[in-house]
Amino acid sequence: xxxxxxxxxxxxxxxxxxxxxxxxxxxxxxxxxxxxxxxxxxxxxxxxxxxxxxxxxxxxxxxxxxxxxxxxxxxxxxxxxxxxxxxxxxxxxxxxxxxxxxxxxxxxxxxxxxxxxxxxxxxxxxxxxxxxxxxxxxxxxxxxxxxxxxxxxxxxxxxxxxxxxxxxxxxxxxxxxxxxxxxxxxxxxxxxxxxxxxxxxxxxxxxxxxxxxxxxxxxxxxxxxxxxxxxxxxxxxxxxxxxxxxxxxxxxxxxxxxxxxxxxxxxxxxxxxxxxxxxxxxxxxxxxxxxxxxxxxxxxxxxxxxxxxxxxxxxxxxxxxxxxxxxxxxxxxxxxxxxxxxxxxxxxxxxxxxxxxxxxxxxxxxxxxxxxxxxxxxxxxxxxxxxxxxxxxxxxxxxxxxxxxxxxxxxxxxxxxxxxxxxxxxxxxxxxxxxxxxxxxxxxxxxxxxxxxxxxxxxxxxxxxxxxxxxxxxxxxxxxxxxxxxxxxxxxxxxxxxxxxxxxxxx
Amino acid sequence: xxxxxxxxxxxxxxxxxxxxxxxxxxxxxxxxxxxxxxxxxxxxxxxxxxxxxxxxxxxxxxxxxxxxxxxxxxxxxxxxxxxxxxxxxxxxxxxxxxxxxxxxxxxxxxxxxxxxxxxxxxxxxxxxxxxxxxxxxxxxxxxxxxxxxxxxxxxxxxxxxxxxxxxxxxxxxxxxxxxxxxxxxxxxxxxxxxxxxxxxxxxxxxxxxxxxxxxxxxxxxxxxxxxxxxxxxxxxxxxxxxxxxxxxxxxxxxxxxxxxxxxxxxxxxxxxxxxxxxxxxxxxxxxxxxxxxxxxxxxxxxxxxxxxxxxxxxxxxxxxx
Numbered sequence: 001x002x003x004x005x006x007x008x009x010x011x012x013x014x015x016x017x018x019x020x021x022x023x024x025x026x027x028x029x030x031x032x033x034x035x036x037x038x039x040x041x042x043x044x045x046x047x048x049x050x051x052x053x054x055x056x057x058x059x060x061x062x063x064x065x066x067x068x069x070x071x072x073x074x075x076x077x078x079x080x081x082x083x084x085x086x087x088x089x090x091x092x093x094x095x096x097x098x099x100x101x102x103x104x105x106x107x108x109x110x111x112x113x114x115x116x117x118x119x120x121x122x123x124x125x126x127x128x129x130x131x132x133x134x135x136x137x138x139x140x141x142x143x144x145x146x147x148x149x150x151x152x153x154x155x156x157x158x159x160x161x162x163x164x165x166x167x168x169x170x171x172x173x174x175x176x177x178x179x180x181x182x183x184x185x186x187x188x189x190x191x192x193x194x195x196x197x198x199x200x201x202x203x204x205x206x207x208x209x210x211x212x213x214x215x216x217x218x219x220x221x222x223x224x225x226x227x228x229x230x231x232x233x234x235x236x237x238x239x240x241x242x243x244x245x246x247x248x249x250x251x252x253x254x255x256x257x258x259x260x261x262x263x264x265x266x267x268x269x270x271x272x273x274x275x276x277x278x279x280x281x282x283x284x285x286x287x288x289x290x291x292x293x294x295x296x297x298x299x300x301x302x303x304x305x306x307x308x309x310x311x312x313x314x315x316x317x318x319x320x321x322x323x324x325x326x327x328x329x330x331x332x333x334x335x336x337x338x339x340x341x342x343x344x345x346x347x348x349x350x351x352x353x354x355x356x357x358x359x360x361x362x363x364x365x366x367x368x369x370x371x372x373x374x375x376x377x378x379x380x381x382x383x384x385x386x387x388x389x390x391x392x393x394x395x396x397x398x399x400x401x402x403x404x405x406x407x408x409x410x411x412x413x414x415x416x417x418x419x420x421x422x423x424x425x426x427x428x429x430x431x432x433x434x435x436x437x438x439x440x441x442x443x444x445x446x447x448x449x450x451x452x453x454x455x456x457x458x459x460x461x462x463x464x465x466x467x468x469x470x471x472x473x474x475x476x477x478x479x480x481x482x483x484x485x486x487x488x489x490x491x492x493x494x495x496x497x498x499x500x501x502x503x504x505x506x507x
Numbered sequence: 508x509x510x511x512x513x514x515x516x517x518x519x520x521x522x523x524x525x526x527x528x529x530x531x532x533x534x535x536x537x538x539x540x541x542x543x544x545x546x547x548x549x550x551x552x553x554x555x556x557x558x559x560x561x562x563x564x565x566x567x568x569x570x571x572x573x574x575x576x577x578x579x580x581x582x583x584x585x586x587x588x589x590x591x592x593x594x595x596x597x598x599x600x601x602x603x604x605x606x607x608x609x610x611x612x613x614x615x616x617x618x619x620x621x622x623x624x625x626x627x628x629x630x631x632x633x634x635x636x637x638x639x640x641x642x643x644x645x646x647x648x649x650x651x652x653x654x655x656x657x658x659x660x661x662x663x664x665x666x667x668x669x670x671x672x673x674x675x676x677x678x679x680x681x682x683x684x685x686x687x688x689x690x691x692x693x694x695x696x697x698x699x700x701x702x703x704x705x706x707x708x709x710x711x712x713x714x715x716x717x718x719x720x721x722x723x724x725x726x727x728x729x730x731x732x733x734x735x736x737x738x739x740x741x742x743x744x745x746x747x748x749x750x751x752x753x754x755x756x757x758x759x760x761x762x763x764x765x766x767x768x769x770x771x772x773x774x775x776x777x778x779x780x781x782x783x784x785x786x787x788x789x790x791x792x793x794x795x796x797x798x799x800x801x802x803x804x805x806x807x808x809x810x811x812x813x814x815x816x817x818x819x820x821x822x823x824x825x826x827x828x
Binding site: 053074090098102103107112 | 683684685687688689691692695696698699700701702703704705817825
């Protein structure tokens with residue numbers, strides 16, 4: 001039997017790095033095949049080779065048993081290979097239908113036939129159960145629907161082999177479930193799927209087989225039914241994964257963060273935080289659990305001075321920082337790992353070294369008489385890169401060119417190194433692979449052990465349960481309960497997050 | 508003087524001065540919709556005007572008569588198209604900064620055209636006057652319509668109506684044809700277009716070349732309908748007004764036409780103010796600065812959030828994050 005896709009002994013080098021070193025990938029017809037590996041392991045490079053964006057230095061590609069040479073995406077499309085890109089390749093101002101037919105437009109007398117385009121899109125969306133509105137503009141639809149548009153683009157071009165490049169990174173848990181249903185339906189309709197991912201959960205829910213790559217090399221290909229999560233995880237990382245647990249004794253010290261009757265408006269001028277009270281002590285990790293959109297973002301932005309407080313008080317180390325300037329709040333003892341690392345955490349076009357002194361550059365020894373001391377900054381950056389295991393060619397590399405996990409490590413290094421009394425970590429591990437997640441979890445636990453206060457906000461209940469000493473559940477802008485992680489479970493938390501207090505009463 | 512009479516003075520004058528702006532701003536639409544900022548419109552108009560001047564003179568000399576300026580416009584279109592390729596090569600193939608490249612185009616055009624004028628006409632700073640320009644006429648039939656006829660169809664040039672028709676045509680091309688969809692796609696999200704097999708560089712070359720063609724026509728029309736000879740001060744800011752019209756018109760062909768008509772109106776006001784009651788009492792310096800002051804007011808106050816094509820001005824590098 002021939003494979004839908006067979007990539008044999010692929011090698012691809014970039015200046016200074018071997019991204020793919022003798023990788024072989026065999027995808028059977030009609031299966032969902034996971035390509036599993038850490039960030040930077042070479043998954044995307046391999047898929048870009050398959051899609052014709054890169055030319056391999058060595059190796060051969062067979063499509064449905066026939067040898068294929070793929071020079072560019074047009075060749076790949078002709079061979080029935082379609083790619084659902086991680087960063088959607090969609091034009092915001094175009095309609096769904098325009099996006100789908102672009103480059104292969106239905107014509108009538110040489111003109112665009114949009115009526116026909118809309119009809120084709122409707123038919124395709126019904127056939128594969130991909131709900132979209134062909135006439136809406138892409139900028140007006142949800143992320144989940146945008147992804148369905150990306151899938152439809154490949155189906156419109158007649159693809160029967162679909163590559164999904166980390167498709168769940170941008171989706172909500174519900175959308176992820178929907179996507180898995182869609183993938184299974186596509187396979188039923190005769191398509192073959194390659195799923196690039198570093199999330200174990202998805203592999204076990206969706207895939208038939210899995211190929212693991214690590215640092216550019218093939219590790220193994222296994223049937224999912226023959227393996228288990230911890231085996232796959234250690235295959236990916238190359239060592240036994242130590243799950244970090246918060247095992248240090250819980251000995252709360254003095255109050256570090258005091259939030260008193262806080263009221264905050266959101267961008268639409270609605271009270272999104274209402275009379276909220278919260279205290280975090282030194283030597284504890286307080287986890288905030290809640291469904292997205294219940295005020296988590298606004299709460300931490302208010303504490304960090306990024307959002308105006310309407311009413312109430314915020315104190316850090318006993319110092320009133322309500323509506324203070326950000327620098328003042330930082331100097332009062334705040335460390336902040338923001339939710340969106342690219343937007344708020346880094347200046348992407350600055351070097352790693354420059355990013356590491358963003359809050360301290362004006363102080364000695366980084367500046368003398370108003371002049372930056374580049375030698376000192378470089379030395380500091382080198383030390384932090386070492387200490388926090390940031391994988392980068394040098395401290396002069398631009399933050400933009402790092403992988404997500406390494407970008408996050410730069411932020412964590414900068415914030416933790418200043419040893420702030422209060423560390424806010426918002427979604428600190430979103431989109432990261434297991435190795436990086438464990439590393440960051442370890443750092444948060446270390447801060448607690450040092451007696452600092454850590455405020456953790458996460459949508460991953462697993463993360464909250466594993467790290468927190470206390471869990472505060474936020475619902476519609478208020479803390480509706482504080483529970484002990486040792487005495488609760490995901491079910492109870494889930495109910496609380498939906499606004500139900502213990503005993504089934506509506507809160 | 509009645510309002511009717513005022514209109515019969517101002518409207519034809521508006522149509523006359525707007526035509527070159529309309530053509531040139533439509534050129535800008537093509538270029539910027541494909542993702543290449545084109546500050547060089549001024550230079551392209553200069554090249555067009557210069558080419559039109561020497562071509563008309565040569566054609567007249569060869570006995571082409573009234574057809575001379577029309578043929579000259581076509582030659583100017585080709586010259587503008589060729590000249591714009593400098594901008595295309597520098598900013599698309601070599602990915603240089605598009606603003607700098609456009610500014611260079613303007614300097615180059617100003618210097619080169621005057622240098623050539625001096626070379627051809629033995630050291631004179633300007634060309635001789637052409638004798639066959641495109642004249643103001645009354646359009647047969649239409650000009651006889653009561654009220655509307657004298658305002659819109661007397662003392663006008665065909666080029667004004669051509670400009671308006673071409674705007675509609677450009678709108679049609681950009682929004683109703685596969686070519687237009689692809690052109691817009693490379694101006695919004697070139698990487699997306701690339702993955703769908705659209706040749707980004709080729710589309711952008713076409714966009715810039717069309718801006719050259721239209722800029723050349725704009726300059727030529729300005730010469731054969733308004734100034735009749737070429738010197739260093741012939742274009743003097745018209746290209747930048749066209750650029751402003753492009754932004755004011757929100758990168759939309761019909762919008763650019765409307766904005767060009769508005770700027771044409773502002774210029775007409777200053778040209779004709781001496782004939783218009785009340786306005787003739789104002790110091791002429793106020794009327795002469797009016798077009799520019801109005802431009803500033805409009806661009807700062809009324810445009811609102813003008814949304815340029817997303818990738819306008821951003822060179823496309825394959826495979827960049």
